[in-house]
Amino acid sequence: MELRHLSGFVAVAEELHFGRAAERTHIAQSPLSQQIRLLERDLGVKLFDRTTRSVRLTAAGQALLGPARHLLAEASAVRRTVQAAHLGEVGRVTVGFAGAGSYSALPVLTRAVGSELPGIELVLEGQTYTGEALGRIMDGSLDIGCEQFGRPIAAFQLTQQKLVDMALELHKATLTALHLARLKDGAGVHPAQISFGKLNNVREALEICRIARTVLGANGISLEYPVIRHTNDLESVLTYEGTTEMHTLALGQALTGHAAFR
Numbered sequence: 001m002e003l004r005h006l007s008g009f010v011a012v013a014e015e016l017h018f019g020r021a022a023e024r025t026h027i028a029q030s031p032l033s034q035q036i037r038l039l040e041r042d043l044g045v046k047l048f049d050r051t052t053r054s055v056r057l058t059a060a061g062q063a064l065l066g067p068a069r070h071l072l073a074e075a076s077a078v079r080r081t082v083q084a085a086h087l088g089e090v091g092r093v094t095v096g097f098a099g100a101g102s103y104s105a106l107p108v109l110t111r112a113v114g115s116e117l118p119g120i121e122l123v124l125e126g127q128t129y130t131g132e133a134l135g136r137i138m139d140g141s142l143d144i145g146c147e148q149f150g151r152p153i154a155a156f157q158l159t160q161q162k163l164v165d166m167a168l169e170l171h172k173a174t175l176t177a178l179h180l181a182r183l184k185d186g187a188g189v190h191p192a193q194i195s196f197g198k199l200n201n202v203r204e205a206l207e208i209c210r211i212a213r214t215v216l217g218a219n220g221i222s223l224e225y226p227v228i229r230h231t232n233d234l235e236s237v238l239t240y241e242g243t244t245e246m247h248t249l250a251l252g253q254a255l256t257g258h259a260a261f262r
Helices: 003-015 018-025 030-042 059-087 102-117 132-140 157-185 189-217 218-223 224-239 243-256
Strands: 048-050 055-057 091-096 120-125
Touching: 003 018, 003 030, 003 059, 055 059, 059 157, 091 102, 091 218, 102 120, 120 189, 132 243, 189 224, 189 243, 218 224, 224 243
Parallel strands: 091 120
Antiparallel strands: 048 055
């Protein structure tokens, strides 16, 4: 039994006229009659009583009409489902997001999907930061990762200013360390100069970390990113080694000639 035979049967049963049924199914009358004969042979029953003037269903034909309609409707539904899946119109989409910026975009996304793609089920997973999101997209457990700000953070003027400020301080600190290393390898370096390098570079490194945290927004305090870990390491240096106080006093003694360590 083939679906096209059932489709032809339903058309004839509803029209009770082979000519109209042929026009409806967009085939010639002779192939349609052939389909009906093949269906009758397959089922082993007569489905229509035909004369030169009329066509009417037999009892077997009447019994077949309802199930045939149901089978054709189910087949059409299966076809639509498969085609929609192929086009990405049905299924489940997992979206990872984090940060305040996502909360304004997600309602727009969910409304648009519900309106335009009702067959798509959205699964929203919060606290999915970029590092984790990239890994999960690669392994297939996440379909989409939302950027916190909706566009690259480097595209903001204030972010570019922060990046420039950090780059300036980083390169100045690097040049300071390089100069002190060359002094040490040459004529020698004074302890106060070492204090100058340590005090300045640790202070600027901390400031760079703090600025970098603000660039990342809420992600800046997440362990998903290295910024907060570097910040904590530098704060530990200040706490356990007394970098700021000791090197400030060392420089103060070099500038004034007075020791104020006690």
